Amino acid sequence: MQGPAVFMDISLEDQAQELRKYFKSLGAEISEEKSPKGIEDDLHKIVGVCDVCFKEPNESEIEAILNSIVSIMVSIPLERGENLILAFSQRLTKAPGPKLGMVSLQSLWRLYNNLEENSPLRYHVYYHVIELAARVGSVREVFTGVDQLRKEFATCPPSNEQMQKLYRLLHQVLKDQNSELAAKVMIELLGTYTDENASYAREDAIKCIVTALADPNTYLLDPLLSLKPVRFLEGELIHDLLNIFVSEKLSSYQTFYKNHKEFVHSQGLNHEQNIKKMRILSFMQMAESNPEISFDEIISELQIEEKDVEAFIIEVLKTRLVRARMDQAARTVRVASTMHRTFGRAQWLALRTVLQAWRANVQQAHEAMKSVATAQLEYANQQPKA
Template sequence: MSLPAFIDLTVEEQATELCSYFKALGASNVDDDQNSDLSNIVAVADLCFKEGNEGEAEGILNSIVSMLVLLPNEKAESIITTFCQKLAKPPSNKLGLICLRVLSVLFHGLDPVSSTRYTVYHTLVKVAGQVEQIKSVFTDLDKMRAQLGPCKPNNEQMQKLLRILHEALLNSRESELASKVMVELLSTYTTENASQAREEAQRCIVASLADPHTFLLDHLLTLQPVKVLEGALLHDLLTVFVTEKLSAYLKFYEEKKDFVEGLGLKHEQNLRKMRILTFMQLAENSVELPFETLEKQLQLTEDQVEEFVLQVLKTKLVRARMDQLNKKVLVSSTMHRTFGKQHWQQLRELLTTWRTHLRQVKDSMLTIVNEQAELLAQQS
């Protein structure tokens, strides 16, 4: 990758120019008459923000970047860490966007196996969150893992990164991505240290329950920090949303109304989600659902059923069609609320049957081809 440069000079000449620039801004730790150490230049890098010239500031910072990427690994870590600290809290949104571009250049300019790439990426996420540009840095977990993979961040580093990434996504109103990041964070904990993430597990559960677009929640129960909450009311409420029907939620709410509302959850939204989840569970066991059954199980009036079914179909969790004449819903397929051992066995049986049918089709086609070939041979 080509890196922006301060000016077409040698590294030594470039350092001298930078020293002159920062000395004019009042820096006392640089000397433009001698080759000042790069660490001294980096230590005053944020002085360029005071000039008010964004274009000049970006040029200065890119000049420093072009020197940082040339540092040997044993010298790079402390200097690049200091540089990131100087750019981590830009004084304005415009300067924040500059810092974002400069840090991106640095990240991609470093050796893929350099441990300092983690530090730079962490700062990138922090700055992107401040200027609400997180999508320019992060789009999905797989891509992030691929980018950071070669530099091999340890588990503690990944936890710190995922925390700040989750915060940045929430600030940017990317709730769906934020939820995925939180689940990823909780999955980094083991039985031994799961209790350390107790509060994060609680926030994850509440956010998932509150999200109007999140319906499949069984994966949360497998996370170690969530297992730590077993026996707590919040874990009981989550279990209701994972396995129970609407009637169980209504009973829980009646008995623990203050608790549910104290979590910031809205009862009407909970009702909507539980009705959809109950519908899914009913659809798992029957291909025909009479309106009368839906009225009873979902506690709806007769004139509410059709509108509700349309809402369910919009989620794409269930494929079905309504037979208004006979007052029933004909189910084609549905997502499973939970995917346990029996479901894996069913999937295995389905795939095995499918493979057998394909072999039969293949054998039949070969028979036809051979017969045609023999017929042509006889005719010739």
């Protein structure tokens, strides 16, 4: 069955009537006649039955129909099309099956990109885009990161509450697909709370901590402690556990786990994965003050069997948190550099010293080059003219 062409060179009213006829032919409860109330009423009736087109066996035909609706919708003044856009978006999020979901996602994304940048409706359509993209496994095609998200809404920023809702949705759909990105989204969410309402963010703060602890690629957890909602958790077990991962050794975690096994498992955390991460974090701490670490120290501190030491060191080096060289003959690890687990006053002072030395070296080099240039100029001036 052939549907109406997309972006036809006829009036909006005539396009709407063609759509009415098409949906009527599919069995939808809609009149073929134009509404005497105008294009908005026509479109309201069309949106109400637009999901009937999912009966169409040809996916390209479905996309053409949905795009025809989009073309009319974006031609209507904003104040007259708000409810229509919201209703259309909601219907498309319910498209059955992955194939029709993908077709609907493409049309919904087209609608989003055709709205004016200063339209507050862009937020609502984007929210439904993420919902639908999650269903068809295409979230990363529309969301690449929090920086991109800020740019999307730079002209017309949503309210704080709207952004919190969107961040929660993104975290929910990303946590099983990309734990690192999910953690960044959750940190952004916690950053939207102020001193006045941080106490209401308890659930979000706990999710943020658990996501970060469970992420096998997240090791630098110190920044979480400065987030206002996380600070409100001080004194609770989840905050104590975070502190262990931020600055304490493997033995501290093992003691915590021994006393609070049920709590750790109730948060959905894997004990063996926790042990693996704490070993790496403890090794980083050892490397901060020891340029040379013996295998015996690693075996003792990290409770690793001797046969597993080399494999563990290779695992550490893969994280790129520590730069080192293993000497199997001497049974040592020679550390070149390491990331700091925490970055407090001592680390800032050390960085300041390094930068001051660098500045002094640059100034020395600049003065030396200046002297060379002056000498060359004087030499050139002393030469006889040709």
